[in-house]
Amino acid sequence: MDVSHDQAKILDLTVAGHRVATPCAEIGEGAPALLLPALSSISAREEMLPLARELGQTYRCLVPDWPGFGAHPRARLPLNPANLHAFLDALLAAAPGPYALGVAAGHAAPYLVAAAQRHPGAFARLVLVAPTWRGPLPTAMGPERAAWFGRIRRAVEMPLIGEALYRINISPPIIGRMMRAHVYAEAAHVTPAVIAAKHRITRQSRGRFGTAAFVTGGLDPAASRADFLALFGDRLPPVQVLRPEGAPRRSGAEMDALIGTGRVASAPVPGALSAHEEFPRDIAAAIRAA
Template sequence: MRQRNDAMDQVATALLLPALSSISARAEMAPLARRLEGRLRCVTADWPGFGDRARGRPQLKPDTMRAFLEGLLAETGPPPVIGIAAGHAATYLVEAAGRHPGLFHRLALVAPTWRGPLPTMLGDARQAWRGRVRRAIELPAVGELLYRANVGRPMLAKMMRAHVYADPGNVTEAVIQAKRAITRHRDARFGTAAFVSGGLDPVGSREAFLKLFERELPPTLMLRPEGAPRRSAAEMDALAQTGRVSTVRVPGALAAHEEYPDEVAAAIQAFLDQASVAEAGAGPDPATGPAGPPAPA
């Protein structure tokens, strides 16, 4: 489950969590990890029910994701100094940081979300219908056909150009085929059904989402993509307006970390550098230095 880019022992650990979606896997964090590994040892993992391998059928609900993250934090080795997460994973990360004050020194949230695609489109209406959609996709035979119809190449390309990548020119055939391979793993439909229907939403309202940031948290950076979909962007902007996070706009859409890793990495590095300057009088910050040489490719 875990993939590491190991450097010298004195390099601080960063935990990178991929988004939850039909086309998400830990590999999406690799471009960002390569740009950070000169100063951070990067650890990442696939969420239960997601990723680029056969997944089995775990019981997919928010508590499953929380328990998985607790286990990942326990076995990472040295506590991660910075947590970096995208999409729904960002909200699960903030929850974990709130449960464990002092564990992280910094958080970086890339296009944080808390509400799945169907709840985003429909609001609070038709909750029973969303449950029926999930159960239908989980059905033997028929569910597999429904799933395949919605992750075929035309639908996948349309989805990526609509809200995953900002520049349609970056949705190349190679990218489409790589994402399509993720959707074709055995039991992939169960994670998709849970996520799309809202079954993995960590909270149930904007108010509950914002309340997570009222707890004792480390300094937190939100990377707000310029091309984020309108409804998702509204939730990010509501968070920015609380003043509880530092907000930096970056190019891209919901997968800004994958489409524009240079810009996202630069924003994270600047965030760490600013913290280093601010805390210079308080002694070395393990999140900012000193760093060892880059990890082997």
């Protein structure tokens, strides 16, 4: 069986009164699995496809784009945590599974966990790859500068000047620097072709809105570490955290705090914040070994 080819389909969802046409890849055969890409300036379902192909001998993987992200024109949906939760509710209504496996990377992880709480029985197990809950600016600058985050978001969302600010800050050199700093663990993997592909994602219509929301913490699903850890209650299926060895210090500390609760199983994996994309074979092996 050839699992290298993915078939795309569109789920026509309604989220908060907005039509959200959601492209999804379908890869593999076997038990249903839902794979959620990370939320980031360069987020797209394509980042999950190498892992889906690795899992495709065992699982039939559904890989959607998040609203406001992806390598296609973006939906006109206000981007906030409530609407992302509502998006997953609509997705699970349209494609209910039940899923033998749910995988989420980065900021998608707490959204998947919250969805599993709201939909008991929808997932037999969850795997969280490099889970995060706090956006880049809140992580780097701390809560004492929170007043600036909203101002920065509003500036990037403005017509004309916002697009100019966005283009300056999402140029190929900056994307390459960001990926080498904390997205990939191996600088040699950040090739010109990879940078070009990521840059194409950022150039999609309305691309600046998802970036502005994510970077400034506008999509953070929790207000504190305590709130994040409180998501992991008794009603969840088994949860496995794959902790990349090269995760940035602050993000890694949040992963370690979650692992330290004893509420999740864990395994070390190579990589940084995009381990699922950089080392898909290792991630798939860790998933199968659990």
